[in-house]
Amino acid sequence: MSQYSEQVRHVCSLGALQSVLAIDRAVPILHAGPGCGQKLWGALGFQNGCQGSGYVGGHSVPCTNIGEKEVIFGGDDRLKEIVGNSLKIIDADLFVILTGCTSDIVGDDTGEVARRFQEQGKPVIYAETGGFKGTNLFGHELVVDAIIDQYLKPANTVEPGLINIWSVVPYQDPFWVGNLKEIESLIAQLGLTPNVIFGPGPEKGLEALGKVPKAQLNVLISPWVGLKNVQHLEEKFNTPYLHYPVLPIGPTETAKFLRTVGQNAGVEEKRIEKVIQKNEAEYYYYIERSADVLLETRLLPRRFITIADSFYALGISKFLINDLGLLPEKQYITDGVSEEYQDSITAQFKNFADGITADVVFNSDGGAIHEDIRKIKFRSRPLILGSAWDRVLSDEVNGYQLSVSMPVSDRLALNRSYVGYQGALRLVEDIYSIVLSDFQ
C-alpha cells in the first residue's frame, strides 16, 4: 500500500461489514469505535452508487461503540453484552462479529466471546478485521474465510453441475448485484447450476452458503480477491477451483469465459458454442445499429484511461480494446494489489488484440495518479473511467468521464450490470450518452 494516499478509493478491512450485509439475513456486529460503521458505510454504500442501509445496515448495525473505558479495561464484557442483546433484538440468522483497530490493539479475546455463543448453539462467528490490517478487499477475504472455518459443514456428496460463484466484492463494486446476476445467468445458460451467495433472495444467503461444500467447482472471477478463499475451500472440502482473472465484459472476453468454465465443468462444446452464438447475435444487433453514431460523429474517444480497482481496470480495458477498438493510455489500478499478484495482472495488460499492450500503474494514491495524468500529452479528448474523484481531473484535461469504481457518488446504481454481453451494452450506452450529452 502507498505510504500516504489522497482520494479514498477503497477503505480498511472493517469495510467487510458490507460483505456481511450482502448476505441475506446475516448481520455484522462491530466491536469498534463509534464512528467506524458510519464512515465505512458512508463511503462504500451511501456515496457509492447510492447503496443505502438495506435491511440492517447504516446506523442500524449493532456496534459496541468502544469508548475510553473499553480501551483501558478491555472490551470483552461490553462485546458479550452487545452480542447477547443483538440476538434478542435483531431478527437475523447469522451474526458476524467484526473487530476494529481499537479492540485488536487492546487485545480483546473476540474469538473466545464468539465461541461462548457458539457453544450455546447460537449462529455467531467472528473475524479480526482491525482497519490497520489492510483494505476492505482483504477484509472481505477474512470474512469469507471466517464463514468457511466457523459456519460451513462438510457435505457427504458432490452435486454435479453445482458451481459456486465468487467474484466482485459487494458494495465496493456499486454494480455488484447486477454483475452477480449476470454471471449467474451466463452460467445457467450453460446448463449448470450457479450458486451465488451475495445478493437478494431466499435462494441466496444462508441457503446458498449451505450448498457451498457440495459444489462440483468453485469459479473465481477476479484478478486476485478471493483466491485465498477458493484455495481454502479446496483444502477443506476438496472442491477444485477455476481462477478466471478477468471480469468478462463484452463478446470477446465473455466467449472466452464461457468456454473456460464450460470446459472445466464438463459442458458439451456444442452447447457452449450455441450459447455464445445466441448472445453474440443479440449483442451485435445493437452494436450494428449504433455503429453509425459511434463511427460517424466526430466525438468518438480514441484513447482511454482507467483509474479503478483491478476488476474494472482489467475488465473494461479488455472490452474497450478487444471489442470496441479503442486504445489504452496508462491504466491505474487502485485496490492495493499486493506484490504477489501484480505480475500476473500486468501480464494480462500485455495481452490484447493485435499485439496492443497497456502500461499499468499500481497505486492507491489518487493525488499521485492525477499528477501523472496531467503530464500526458493528449492528442484527442480522452475517456476516463474512474471514480467521482476524477471528475475534476477530467475537466482539467478536457476528457469524458464515467464513474464506475468506488466512490461512485455521482450515480445511482440499482440493478445495472457491466458484465457479460448485457453489461457491455450498458457500458456502451453509458459512455456514449456522456459523449453525446457533453455538447448538447
Added chain:
Amino acid sequence: MSINLNISEVAIRENRLGSVTGYQGSIKELAAQASSCSLKNKERCFSQSSACSSGCAQGYLSRIVDAAIVVHAPIGCAADSVYSNTQNKWGEKVRNWKHRNINVINTNMVEEDTVFGAVVKLKEAVREAYRRFNPKAIFVTTSCVSGIIGEDITSVLDELEEEIPIPLAPVFCEGFKSKIWASGFDAAFHAILTKIVKPPQRKTNKVNMINFSGSARKQIVETLARFGLEPVFVAPYSTVEELSKMSESAATISICGTLGSYIGNGLEEHYGVPYVKTLQPHGIVGMDSWLRGLGAVTGKEDEVEAYIREEKEKIASDLVEIREKLQGHTAVVGMGPSFGHNYIRTIQELGIKVIWGATWHFDPQYDNGKTPASTELLASQEVDIPVSVGDQQNYELLNLLNRLKPDLYVARHGGSTVWATKLGIPSVMVADEFSAFGYQGLIDFGYRLSDALTNRSLAKNLSSRVKMPYTDWWMAQDSFIFLENEVV
C-alpha cells in the same frame, strides 16, 4: 467556564459541559436538571453504530478552501472524505464555483505502524500535503490508533514548523474518547482558535456566521447589508486569511448552538467579539430572537426591528394558509440538540403538535456556562414535551415511533428518516442547515411538511413490503429498557 488557548487539546463535551447521550424524561425535567447541575448520563447495554469526533472535525475542516488535512490514521478513518468531497461540491454549486477535490491526505497506518509508531510517515505526509496543495494551513487529525499508541503529534508539528512556513495545527479527535461526535467540532475550532486566529489589528463590520454549507448565503448577505454588516461564512468555504481575522469582527452568530458554542464563546472571551447566544434563527420566534441579539451587540436595534416588521408582513397571509393545512398533525423530532430543541418550537409555530423530541446528545450548558436558550424556552411553555437523548440509536427510536405513530417524523443526520419511512411514517430529512431559516424559510418548510403529508404512497408501499430488522419481542418492549444508570 473558561476557554484555555494555552493547551493543545480541548476537553470533550462530557467533561467540559457535562453533556449526556442517555436520558429519558420531559423537557421541563431535563431543563431543571440542567440548571441545577444534577443531570446524570445513562448508558445502554445494546447499541448501534453511531458517529465519532473525527468525522465531524475532518468534514468541517476539509472544506476550508486553502487548507489541507492530514488524517493520521488507517485508511478507513479517511473514508468520510468521500462524503466531505460530495458535500463540498454542493457548497461550490451554491456559490457557482468551479469544482475542486478537497485537500485530504491519509497516512495509511498499517500493522507495523501500531508497533513501531508512524511519526516519520506523518512528517512525510505533512511535507507532501504542503507540496501538493500549497495550503495556507495544515490540520493534522488524530485517530483511535494514533491515540492509543501515543503518537506525539504536537512535537512532530512543532519540529516541522521550522521548515514549513504555515500554521500546522493538531486536531485531537480520537473516536473512542467521546460519545458525542460534536466534540469533533470543538477540536476543529480549538485548532482554529489556537493556530489560525490572530489578535485583532482593527475592528470591522464583519459578522462571523458559523455554519456548514451556507445555502442561504445570498439572503444573509442582503439582510446583514441592511444593518451595515457583512457576513463571513465560517468555516467551510472561507479562506485561512478570513478565519485569521475572525477576532476583528463585530459579532459572531451561528446557525447551530451546538456548533457555535466553542468558537463563539472563545472569540468573545479572548478577543471581545460578542457572541449572540439567543435562540437559533429557525422560524419566526427564533429569527426574531437571533436578529435582536445581533442588533443589540452591534447597536442596530432600530434597523433590525424595521426589518422584522417588513418580513413578517410579507409572510402573514402565507402563514395563515400553511397553518391551516398543518393544524392538528403530530410529529416526532430527531436531531442534534440545538436543531432539535429549536425545531420543536419551529414545528409548533406551524400548528403541529410535537409529541416527542429525541436529540442525539444534550448539553446542559454551553461554553458560557448557561443552559441553551432553546431548551429554556421549551421548558417555559405550558405544555411539557416528552424527550429522550440517544446517540442516534435506531432500535430505540424505531420502537418509539412504532408506539407513537406520529403523522410525521422530522430528522437531521443521515441514516434516520429511512427507517421511519419503512414504518409507514412520512419523514422529512433536514439536510440543509438553512431549512426553516427565518420567516420565508418557515413558510417553505411548512409546505415541505405539507407535501410529505399529502402523498404518503412511498411510506405506505415500503412499509407494507419491507420487513424491519427487529424481532417482534423487541418491538413489544418499552423503548428504553436498555437504558441503565451509568456504572462509574
